[in-house]
Amino acid sequence: MPVHLQKEIDKLKKQIVLLAGSVEKRVADAVKSIDQRDAELAQRIKDTDQAIDQTEVEVEEECLKILALYQPVAMDLRFIVAVLKINSDLERIGDEAVNIAGRSLNINAYPKIEINFDLKTLARDVMAMLKRSLDALVNMDAVMAHAVIDSDDEIDETVRVLFQQVKNEVRRQPEKIDYMIEYMRINRHLERIADHATNIAEDIVYMIEGKIVRHNYET
Amino acid sequence: MNEISIETRALDLFYGDFQALTGITLDIPARQVTALIGPSGCGKSTLLRVFNRMNDLIDGVRISGEVIIGGENILTPATDLLALREKVGMVFQRPNPFPLSVYENIVFGLAVHRLARRNEYADIVEQALRSVLLWDDLKDRLHYSALKLSLEQQQRLCIARVLPLKPQILLMDEPCSALDPFATMHIEELMQELKKEYTIVIVTHNMQQAGRASDRTGFLYLGKLIEFDETVKIFTKPAQTMTENYISGRFG
Numbered sequence: 001m002p003v004h005l006q007k008e009i010d011k012l013k014k015q016i017v018l019l020a021g022s023v024e025k026r027v028a029d030a031v032k033s034i035d036q037r038d039a040e041l042a043q044r045i046k047d048t049d050q051a052i053d054q055t056e057v058e059v060e061e062e063c064l065k066i067l068a069l070y071q072p073v074a075m076d077l078r079f080i081v082a083v084l085k086i087n088s089d090l091e092r093i094g095d096e097a098v099n100i101a102g103r104s105l106n107i108n109a110y111p112k113i114e115i116n117f118d119l120k121t122l123a124r125d126v127m128a129m130l131k132r133s134l135d136a137l138v139n140m141d142a143v144m145a146h147a148v149i150d151s152d153d154e155i156d157e158t159v160r161v162l163f164q165q166v167k168n169e170v171r172r173q174p175e176k177i178d179y180m181i182e183y184m185r186i187n188r189h190l191e192r193i194a195d196h197a198t199n200i201a202e203d204i205v206y207m208i209e210g211k212i213v214r215h216n217y218e219t
Numbered sequence: 220m221n222e223i224s225i226e227t228r229a230l231d232l233f234y235g236d237f238q239a240l241t242g243i244t245l246d247i248p249a250r251q252v253t254a255l256i257g258p259s260g261c262g263k264s265t266l267l268r269v270f271n272r273m274n275d276l277i278d279g280v281r282i283s284g285e286v287i288i289g290g291e292n293i294l295t296p297a298t299d300l301l302a303l304r305e306k307v308g309m310v311f312q313r314p315n316p317f318p319l320s321v322y323e324n325i326v327f328g329l330a331v332h333r334l335a336r337r338n339e340y341a342d343i344v345e346q347a348l349r350s351v352l353l354w355d356d357l358k359d360r361l362h363y364s365a366l367k368l369s370l371e372q373q374q375r376l377c378i379a380r381v382l383p384l385k386p387q388i389l390l391m392d393e394p395c396s397a398l399d400p401f402a403t404m405h406i407e408e409l410m411q412e413l414k415k416e417y418t419i420v421i422v423t424h425n426m427q428q429a430g431r432a433s434d435r436t437g438f439l440y441l442g443k444l445i446e447f448d449e450t451v452k453i454f455t456k457p458a459q460t461m462t463e464n465y466i467s468g469r470f471g
Contacts, residue, residue, distance in 0.1 A: 002404050004411060004431060061455075068454040069430035 005070045020134040030100035031123040039108045045101035052094035059087045082207035089196040126190045133197040142208040148201035155194040224249040224418035230284035241442045252419045254433035258471035262442040271307040308381030312393040314373030316365035351375040371402030391421040407432040438462045
């Protein structure tokens with residue numbers, strides 16, 4: 001491969017890995033802000049999302065530049081296409097972190113209520129899944145990417161159980177419905193993050209193996 | 220912008236009645252690769268040749284405007300052409316080594332310009348060949364005929380031959396068009412090395428090459444400079460529709 005293309009690709013890889021790291025931290029902080037009732041942290045996540053958007057634009061421009069100037073082929077082409085898509089998923093995960101932070105602020109406005117809702121397990125599993133999808137990206141690890149894709153079903157099951165738990169709580173304490181709804185929405189945001197992590201893993205499989213594995217459909 | 224190596228101001232060039240260049244004004248930055256692109260006959264090679272006054276060899280050429288290199292307008296009759304061509308080297312489309320040995324090809328210019336003592340030649344030859352990454356291949360064949368080298372090696376030699384004259388500017392007119400893709404890639408990589416010390420202006424038909432190898436790109440059409448900007452800008456969001464249409468293969 002020409003040296004200049006190799007340099008550009010290395011640079012792009014660093015950029016996307018940095019973006020992935022920031023997004024991962026923002027999700028962790030958003031979840032922490034609920035757990036620790038930390039309104040300041042939640043507000044900070046909302047206020048600084050622009051940095052993620054800015055990086056997303058930069059990564060996209062870098063990809064377009066490489067496509068226009070170097071016409072990469074084969075693995076290099078798949079890498080650029082995968083980065084373009086992963087970039088977009090990361091930005092959306094960043095938005096979900098902002099959404100969770102928003103819910104966190106709302107929850108903090110209420111006095112603490114004991115409810116039977118196992119947010120911690122779901123958050124832990126989703127963050128582990130996101131982390132593994134990003135590790136698969138850093139290490140170009142298709143085996144790990146496949147494992148991430150497989151784990152999405154478990155997340156969906158946990159989400160279903162939590163949805164039921166919230167419903168039960170609403171029945172038990174209907175006057176607290178506004179509070180409960182915030183948890184239902186967090187449940188949904190975490191599920192979306194898991195979906196984006198799955199997309200990232202699918203793009204990694206495409207990049208490494210050249211196979212399209214989304215929609216349970218192989219070519 | 221960086222230091223400017225070649226300032227061109229309102230340059231018009233006529234071959235007899237035919238106007239080949241019209242009002243060209245551009246600043247070519249030092250120690251970067253600048254590519255000139257455009258369809259055949261657009262004037263890109265003519266413009267390149269103005270920079271070391273090669274067009275003087277053609278009958279009926281008239282030039283007006285200014286081309287300033289090293290603070291001097293090189294279009295004045297007072298310009299010392301030998302000194303100019305020492306400062307502004309040219310590499311052509313087809314490798315054109317002299318029918319002499321590798322060694323003699325490199326020292327030829329030194330002898331003409333009386334630039335070095337004979338006992339300095341060996342070091343100069345080694346340094347020139349190292350700069351174009353030929354030394355390891357040719358150090359045991361310095362006295363072989365240059366015409367026996369591969370085309371890529373010949374082209375590298377033609378570049379090496381210019382370097383001992385310590386030019387500031389290297390003009391390259393389609394330097395890779397006679398080479399296969401691998402040799403092309405090697406010459407492009409060499410350009411990236413050379414630009415650390417030299418200003419490089421390359422004329423190319425190959426738009427992909429302009430994209431890969433240059434920092435700035437000028438698009439010429441019918442003798443006019445339509446657009447001149449950073450290569451990234453030209454190839455992702457050019458300002459002129461005509462540039463857009465040319466680089467995307469809609470005409471030309």
